[in-house]
Amino acid sequence: MSEKASILKEYAEYVYERFGRTVEGLTEEEMRWKPTEASNNIEWILNHMARLSNLSLPRIIKGDPEFSPEGWPDDYRDQHHSLSKMLKDIEAGKKMVLEGVGKLTSAQLEEEISLWRGTRKRKVGLFAYLGELVHHNGQIAYVRGTYKRLNE
Amino acid sequence: MSGKIEAIKAFAQVGFDRLERATKDLKEEQLDWKSCPQANTIRWLLTHLSSELHSFVPKILKGDKGYKPEGWPDDYIGNKAYTLKKINADLDEGKKKLMKSLDKLTEEELAVEMDWFYGKRPKEAYLMLAISEIHHHEGQIAAILGLESRMKGVT
Numbered sequence: 001m002s003e004k005a006s007i008l009k010e011y012a013e014y015v016y017e018r019f020g021r022t023v024e025g026l027t028e029e030e031m032r033w034k035p036t037e038a039s040n041n042i043e044w045i046l047n048h049m050a051r052l053s054n055l056s057l058p059r060i061i062k063g064d065p066e067f068s069p070e071g072w073p074d075d076y077r078d079q080h081h082s083l084s085k086m087l088k089d090i091e092a093g094k095k096m097v098l099e100g101v102g103k104l105t106s107a108q109l110e111e112e113i114s115l116w117r118g119t120r121k122r123k124v125g126l127f128a129y130l131g132e133l134v135h136h137n138g139q140i141a142y143v144r145g146t147y148k149r150l151n152e
Numbered sequence: 153m154s155g156k157i158e159a160i161k162a163f164a165q166v167g168f169d170r171l172e173r174a175t176k177d178l179k180e181e182q183l184d185w186k187s188c189p190q191a192n193t194i195r196w197l198l199t200h201l202s203s204e205l206h207s208f209v210p211k212i213l214k215g216d217k218g219y220k221p222e223g224w225p226d227d228y229i230g231n232k233a234y235t236l237k238k239i240n241a242d243l244d245e246g247k248k249k250l251m252k253s254l255d256k257l258t259e260e261e262l263a264v265e266m267d268w269f270y271g272k273r274p275k276e277a278y279l280m281l282a283i284s285e286i287h288h289h290e291g292q293i294a295a296i297l298g299l300e301s302r303m304k305g306v307t
Contacts, residue, residue: 007159014280018288035187038302040295123162131166131287138291142192149190 002106008126009101015133016094019049022137023087026144031083035146042143045136046086047077052133053093060125061100063113069096101126154259156276160283161254167286168247171201174294180236187299194296196230197289198239203228204285205246212278213253215266250283 001009023046031042059067069092073079081089109123153161175198183195203224211219225231262276270277 003155004159007156011159011163011280014277015284018281018284035191035299036303039187039299127163127166131163131170134167134284134287135170135291135294138288139295141288142292142295146188146191150188 001102002104002109004106004109004123005102005104008104008109008123008130009098012094012097012101012130015130015137016090016098019090019133019137022140022144026083028083030144030147033143033147035143039143040139042140043080043083043086045140045143046083046090047081049133049136050081050086050089050093051077052129052136053090053097056132057093057097057126057129058100060113060115060122060129061097061104063111063122065114153255156259156262157254157257160276160279161251163280164250164254164283164286167283167290171243171286171290171293174290174297175240178236178297182297182300183236183239184232185296185300187296187303192292192296193230194293195232195234195239197292197296198243199229199231199234201285201289202239202242202246204282205243205250208285209246209250209253209279209282212266212275212282213257213261215264215275217266217268 026042031046034041054069054072055067058069059065104122109121109126111122112119113122113125115125175194178194183198184193186193206221206224207219210221211217262274262279264275265272266275266278268278270281
């Protein structure tokens with residue numbers, strides 16, 4: 001494994017480990033709770049994170065903007081999924097991401113790929129999307145913190 | 153600079169860039185807005201993050217859990233006397249300190265074990281935790297700002 005790939009893989013492992021701690025003890029009820037009617041709930045965030053892990057990140061790793069895992073439904077975003085299904089989907093995405101990142105060569109990480117209506121180095125896209133996972137992890141922690149304090 | 157430290161710096165920079173975008177139009181009165189009495193405020197999050205940059209990161213880099221920066225106030229986090237301008241200036245200073253400290257770091261130092269709240273882990277793991285706090289709390293700020301605009305019907 002190239003040094004750069006090993007760093008990114010370590011980082012991705014860390015991001016998912018942090019996510020695991022954030023959702024520890026999460027229930028279906030808490031997942032569907034909204035701070036206000038206008039707010040996103042954790043269900044929405046998990047659905048987004050499942051898509052980041054199974055679509056966005058693998059697409060960057062593979063350099064294939066159309067990639068979708070076998071059997072991945074086109075309407076995943078619009079469906080309600082159970083907590084256990086989304087956690088399972090994120091876990092499957094995590095495996096794909098870790099395996100994929102680990103196989104990237106230094107040259108592939110520096111390669112310019114199609115991204116955000118232009119081209120960017122693959123490593124830039126990976127950093128940005130892994131950062132996006134931490135960003136949403138923070139949102140889950142915010143909603144859980146509010147929910148906990150409201151129910152204390 | 154080693155590839156590992158270069159990558160940690162790049163990750164931190166992505167976080168700071170996101171934070172800058174999320175807070176660029178922030179107004180003084182938004183610092184203390186809450187969706188409900190139990191929710192956290194942007195003031196708390198920004199001062200907490202600043203405190204992490206000024207105090208938590210040096211603890212990790214020095215390998216000294218008890219380290220306290222000279223002159224850093226005990227009541228910094230959530231302090232309502234601070235203006236947005238001061239909070240932003242402190243954050244900027246914290247960012248500069250972090251980036252400068254990373255420049256001096258070696259891979260050998262990153263590998264040194266620390267026994268702290270997640271148990272025995274290399275210093276690198278605790279440093280990644282501290283840096284991911286930028287992304288983590290930026291996400292929370294974005295959530296509060298999104299919530300505020302939806303509740304007020306701005307968007």
